[in-house]
Amino acid sequence: MLYIVTALKPEAQAFVDKYRLKKNKLQNYTLFQNKNIKLIISGIGVSNARLATQTLINNFDITDDDIYLNVGICAAPKSHSIGELIEVGEIIYKDTSYLLGADKQTLTCKDEEVASEQATIVDMESYGFYDAVFHNPAIKKFHILKVVSDHFEPKKVTKEGTKSLLFNVIDDINSITFD
Structure with a gap:
């Protein structure tokens, strides 16, 4: 099973349309x-990302074949193109670094929207997702993938x-996820 966590409905909609996903409720989600x-959809x-991910973990049996995926948009420096897919290998959250995998991009997770140029890629959910999956030893495979939506111009x-x-x-998300 592929378990996907997105923050926003527009992020989810591409998957809903392509894979003809049916709408349901799971607790408040x-x-x-x-x-x-x-x-x-976490919000x-x-x-919010941590709680939604934990809700998936708590409500469905985990197998060795399951893959957990956090996917969504991010802001990035101008060295990254709008629409570029980023595979996250390190998260920096509250001045602490969390290593996911070598030879991948570093992302800074912030608690508030960023509207000024930053040195790294920035999102607002990745650490919450990571915190939930990392602390569950039954989860063997997970990815954090982000698409550059703006150069720190959230409006x-x-x-x-x-x-x-x-x-x-x-x-491209599928080829990375199932590689």
């Missing part, structure tokens, strides 16, 4: 699913643009 995928922020990000950005890289 919107859950989209088919026989191979369960996708939960924005570290604690330019739209719902349609977000869905389009994710849809454009969905095949």
Whole structure:
């Protein structure tokens, strides 16, 4: 089973459309699913991502074949193109570094929206997802993938643009996730 955590419905919509996921509820969350995928919309922020991920963990049996995926948009320095898919290998949260894998990008997870240039890629959920999956020894495979939506100009990000950005890289997400 592929378990996906997104913060926003437009991030989820590309998967819902491509894989014809059906809408359900799981406790207080919107859950989209088919026989191979369960996708939960967490809402924005570290604690929301942690709670939504933990809800998936608590409500479904974990097998060695399961993959947990946090996917969504991020802001990045201008050295990264809008629409670029980022595979996260390190998260920096509250001045602490968490290593996921070598030869991948560093992301800083913030508690508030960032509207000024930063040195690294920035999102608002990755650490919450990581914290939930890392502390569950039954989870063997997980990925954090982000798509660059802006260069620290959050007012330019739209719902349609977000869905389009994710849809454009969905095949690349699959090749990384199932590699």
